[in-house]
Amino acid sequence: MNLRRIAYTRPWRTFIAGFFKENAVTYQLLGLCSVLAVSNKLENAIAMGLGVVFVVTISSSLIALMRKLIPPQYRMITYMIVTSTFVIIVDQFLKANFPLISSQLGPYVGLIITNCIVMGRQEAFAIKNGAWLSFLDGLGSSMSYLYTLVILGIIREILGFGTLLNVRVMPLDFPPWVVITMAQGAWFLLAIYYWVFRRVAKLKPAEQE
Amino acid sequence: MNLKRKLLDLLFIVVLGVVSVAMLLAAQSYSAPAVRRFRETRLKTNVLTAAGIPWTQADFREVFERQVREETGSGEAWFVAETLVIYEFRGRGLWGMIEGIATFDSAVTHIASVRVLSQEETPGLGDRIKEPGYLATYRGKTATEPLDLALRHKASLPNEVDAISGATLSSQALVTIVSAAALRLRTAKGEAQ
Numbered sequence: 001m002n003l004r005r006i007a008y009t010r011p012w013r014t015f016i017a018g019f020f021k022e023n024a025v026t027y028q029l030l031g032l033c034s035v036l037a038v039s040n041k042l043e044n045a046i047a048m049g050l051g052v053v054f055v056v057t058i059s060s061s062l063i064a065l066m067r068k069l070i071p072p073q074y075r076m077i078t079y080m081i082v083t084s085t086f087v088i089i090v091d092q093f094l095k096a097n098f099p100l101i102s103s104q105l106g107p108y109v110g111l112i113i114t115n116c117i118v119m120g121r122q123e124a125f126a127i128k129n130g131a132w133l134s135f136l137d138g139l140g141s142s143m144s145y146l147y148t149l150v151i152l153g154i155i156r157e158i159l160g161f162g163t164l165l166n167v168r169v170m171p172l173d174f175p176p177w178v179v180i181t182m183a184q185g186a187w188f189l190l191a192i193y194y195w196v197f198r199r200v201a202k203l204k205p206a207e208q209e
Numbered sequence: 210m211n212l213k214r215k216l217l218d219l220l221f222i223v224v225l226g227v228v229s230v231a232m233l234l235a236a237q238s239y240s241a242p243a244v245r246r247f248r249e250t251r252l253k254t255n256v257l258t259a260a261g262i263p264w265t266q267a268d269f270r271e272v273f274e275r276q277v278r279e280e281t282g283s284g285e286a287w288f289v290a291e292t293l294v295i296y297e298f299r300g301r302g303l304w305g306m307i308e309g310i311a312t313f314d315s316a317v318t319h320i321a322s323v324r325v326l327s328q329e330e331t332p333g334l335g336d337r338i339k340e341p342g343y344l345a346t347y348r349g350k351t352a353t354e355p356l357d358l359a360l361r362h363k364a365s366l367p368n369e370v371d372a373i374s375g376a377t378l379s380s381q382a383l384v385t386i387v388s389a390a391a392l393r394l395r396t397a398k399g400e401a402q
Binding site (some may be wrong): 106 | 217218221222225226229232233236237239240243244247251327329332333336
């Protein structure tokens, strides 16, 4: 199968929809609270982003595998149990191996449980589709969250701290933009990011009802 | 819905719960030693910093061994470094536990400094209790009587500390915890002598 044919296959379209045009952050506007909170430094953004990628892909695939067993009226509680198990595992892993990043992320790792991308993909996709497609769907959506965090994290760390991955990249007399390290400053940056992203992805304005 | 269906649903939830608990226990036992090591490092380096003793990542254990003495009495333990007494505190905050260390003069009459090592207060509001700028308000306050929160004015009395606007409950929690810690330490130290 050549590359052009791959672009028309169902798995590829499933992945790329979540990854680009139907981006979890810029199109579905999900997970914004944590986007603002943890994109202040690149290392936090990477740790949090990878945590979300892990939780979304694993839990979406598992829900898809179990979808015929899950009693319909206990769907939500099943999502919660599966999601929180993996979130706690991520939290423990960070605490054991990256304690400083873990303490900087504070409560936000635990709050992946309430990140709408996780339950959104489970309810919108995994419960109706097979494990492989659900894995790709979760991967696409969560990778869009990861790269959004990373892009914002790079800009915010350079402007707000003058460093990148804690290595100084700006001259020592560069005045740090304190406002960009706070959530308020992140809103401005996020708005500009939306504008650029929607231009690049050629997204039309939402249709008015 | 018939009984069999209900029982099957119940079985599903029970199995899911058991599997999830087993995975969590495995994760916990994997991370426990590393978490313990991190807590020990955090405590020792913070005690050294609070005592004003220089340390590096490589030698803080030896420096701690050499310069800090652990004393116990009445079921409490505290550290003595030069003329300072350092005591670990732990208590309920608004959402979770607040842990930290408080440093006093040798007779435990005044607070030299307070450091918060871990907390789970509201991000952006209550979590400001961990900021050194805020904790500086505890410096030099009395340790012989309970502290009060200055709610509508700037703290000026020796037993008053500032509140954080928007986070009165978290500020109050820390004040209560530090006061209780000072009282416990004074009692234990008094009985030890």
